[in-house]
Amino acid sequence: MAKNYYEDLGVSRTATPDEIKKAYRKLARKYHPDVSKEADAEAKMQTINVAYDTLSNEEKKKQYDFELDNPYANAGGFGGQAGGHGADGSQFYRQSTGADGQNYSGFEDLFGRFGGGFGGGHQQDFGQRGSRQQRSYKGEDQHASIEVPIEVAYEGSTQSITLQIPTYNAYGEPEVQRKTLQVKIPKGMKEGQQIRLSKQGQAGINGGENGDLYLEIQYQDTQRIRVEGADVFYTVDVTPWEAALGQNIEIDTPAGKVKVTVPKNAKNNQQLRLKDKGIPNKTPGHLYLVINIVYPKAETEKQQKAYQTFADEFSDFNPRS
Known part of the structure; x- marks a missing residue:
């Protein structure tokens, strides 16, 4: 197994969502490249961002736990299973042979094959022989957490924040995209409430629109x-x-x-x-x-x-x- 996201965050398999969030926040304070003096801070931050993106999402975590317990579950040679997630949580696509004898491999063929739906969908993908009509797909919504001073709750603020957002490249491999955004935080935000930033999430596929980015507001704890x-x-x-x-x-x-x-x-x-x-x-x-x-x-x-x-x-x- 290439990675274990629980070990990356330093939590157990039985950790609650709150414990996972606290572990992530603690590590983020330590390794954020803007404040950390650690030599490998950026690489560490990428690792914990990818881990948190999986373990903080109920569906992704459920799939990841299943694959931890069943590392060879996706190894069978079924022609219809052209893609999935690896045991380390990363997306992957493998070559397979369809009933028509053609090979389908890679990111583009996965969506090209199933884009038209089941039951004759393969024929719908080809208007003429050799001419493919590719469908567009909206990018995934993404989630991040930011800490702000308590004064922001009473006054509101516009802040420049730099985020490292876990995403996947065209080969299904996890990577981290770094972006700086100007975020307007209205006063009166409760801890745990989210701000939606339209089209700031994962990039779309084949010209599809980007997903949205949801920022969860956390207030900085102090001694008082x-x-x-x-x-x-x-x-x-x-x-x-x-x-x-x-x-x-x-x-x-x-x-x-x-x-x-x-x-x-x-x-x-x-x-x-x-x-x-x-x-x-x-x-x-x-x-x-x-x-x-x-x-x-x-x-x-x-x-x-x-x-x-x-x-x-x-x-x-x-x-x-």
Whole structure:
């Protein structure tokens, strides 16, 4: 077996679609030629793009899994089986002999033979002896994922992005096409929503129109921010006395400056929900402020005494009891 796409992405056969996506995103950050310092970054990026294109598509993955389990399933000499997918997921076409004794081989003959449909289709492909009428086929739709800052969700943006799109050449061999596009991202896009770019997918066959390209929007996770659908989770640092006394604070959030009251005796990781302050989608998400209590260092004698006083006042408190 020439390739194993699961090994290329570092996932198991039982990996979920989410696990496959996370593995791809991790590798893409490491090997993208625009940011990577690895010597073989471009080749690595091509490999993981082709692997992800197969494993992220339910039908392609099902076919690929079948061929992993049955590596010789397509090796039989049936005249009607002029093409298929190799065990490594790549398309291939092999020469075969039809009932009329003629050889059909290669990409052009595969579609020329079956283009007119079954039941007399071969005769429909030839208007006169030696003159073939080739049919056109639309290229496949393709899918890619891009990461953008959370600010784009609230403001929208037009960004220049470079993508490496897995595709197949005329010989059925997988290759990667690199393209740079100007993409307008409207505000209010939920994580996981897609933008359709007309005719930016795989090239058509025999003059057929190109497929479409679908870009899935992902928001960059940071130490403070994570996104789930239209909901935004934002970590807020507070002092022990703000958490204990329930004080008012003003903070900068992805939705802008807001004033909130910290609940009295707030706990670490406690969440405050700001309704409709998440991604401004048609159905707005919520903004969740996640409390993170930060304790100051006792660096001076006076500060150490303050902590000692605090300890004396709460001498009956034992967090380990």
